[in-house]
Amino acid sequence: MSQESSNKGNFTPTPSQAESSGTNASGNHYCTRGPSEASGGAYHYSNSDGSYYYQNTNGSTYYSDPSGNGHYTAPSDNPRYYGDEDDE
Numbered sequence: 001m002s003q004e005s006s007n008k009g010n011f012t013p014t015p016s017q018a019e020s021s022g023t024n025a026s027g028n029h030y031c032t033r034g035p036s037e038a039s040g041g042a043y044h045y046s047n048s049d050g051s052y053y054y055q056n057t058n059g060s061t062y063y064s065d066p067s068g069n070g071h072y073t074a075p076s077d078n079p080r081y082y083g084d085e086d087d088e
Contacts, residue, residue, distance in 0.1 A: 019031070019032060031044055037058055040055060041055075050066045051063065051064055051066045055078075061073040
């Protein structure tokens with residue numbers, strides 16, 4: 001799933017950039033959607049290869065590869081998730 005990780009790193013939206021959109025240097029469209037319980041905020045990518053990637057407000061992620069196979073990641077498995085930091 002290298003496509004997921006390479007596209008995720010091309011743009012790191014922040015909560016202050018809520019609802020911004022554009023196209024990164026790789027030709028992938030992104031749209032930020034506000035804050036999230038994961039660093040980088042909530043956002044999605046629509047990639048030029050037909051895949052797409054979402055990081056949701058609860059910190060979960062969803063990636064659909066170019067063949068349409070979906071890959072869900074629970075918030076606790078997202079390395080960017082910080083929702084439980086206050087519980088420590």
